[in-house]
Amino acid sequence: MQKVLLVAHCILNISSKVILYNEEEKRAEESLRRRFLQTAISDGVQLLQLPCPEFTLYGANRWGHVSDQFDNPFFRSHCRRQLEPIMQQVEEYLAHPERFEVLGLLGVDGSPSCGVDYTCRGKWYGSFEGRHDLPKALQSAHCVKGHGIMIDEFSHMLQERGLSEQVPLIGLYAKEPEKCLSLCRKDHEGSL
Numbered sequence: 065m066q067k068v069l070l071v072a073h074c075i076l077n078i079s080s081k082v083i084l085y086n087e088e089e090k091r092a093e094e095s096l097r098r099r100f101l102q103t104a105i106s107d108g109v110q111l112l113q114l115p116c117p118e119f120t121l122y123g124a125n126r127w128g129h130v131s132d133q134f135d136n137p138f139f140r141s142h143c144r145r146q147l148e149p150i151m152q153q154v155e156e157y158l159a160h161p162e163r164f165e166v167l168g169l170l171g172v173d174g175s176p177s178c179g180v181d182y183t184c185r186g187k188w189y190g191s192f193e194g195r196h197d198l199p200k201a202l203q204s205a206h207c208v209k210g211h212g213i214m215i216d217e218f219s220h221m222l223q224e225r226g227l228s229e230q231v232p233l234i235g236l237y238a239k240e241p242e243k244c245l246s247l248c249r250k251d252h253e254g255s256l
């Protein structure tokens with residue numbers, strides 16, 4: 065039996081991430097990402113990489129965003145288009161339970177796109193130039209319970225196909241490391 069786990073793009077490729085300036089946060093996330101990957105590889109878990117919806121829309125020099133900015137029909141439809149081929153792969157794996165076990169999806173908590181349990185919200189919009197309330201606007205960003213926009217769309221796509229129960233969603237989150245590590249530690253005998 066092969067174990068298949070869907071992972072957010074930057075869990076395998078951190079080059080896609082927006083540039084982060086909080087060194088402590090960056091180190092904690094990177095340390096957990098490595099622990100997770102070492103566990104997954106040593107347990108023979110197969111990793112199916114999702115697309116990065118932000119890199120494929122805004123590129124490497126994008127600003128950091130909050131999920132409110134992506135909560136619009138255009139970004140949602142971009143996510144759907146990118147997720148459709150992934151969803152077809154999930155359906156095919158689930159159609160062969162004698163060969164494959166889909167463990168779930170690992171997102172990135174705090175991300176406006178890929179957060180599972182937590183995402184980042186705030187009242188961000190408009191130009192920077194000539195703005196007098198910029199510090200206040202930046203401070204309005206905060207981490208809240210809820211999905212990022214791509215995970216929200218993924219969740220809707222699972223529901224539409226009646227597959228929600230079969231694909232649990234979990235977020236990589238440095239403050240709650242056991243969540244992601246437990247995904248690999250499910251009964252994985254014979255996974256190779």
Ligand code: SF4
Nearest residue numbers: 073074081116175178
């Ligand atoms: S959008 Fe998702 S995949 Fe892309 S960098 Fe952010 S968390 Fe990672």
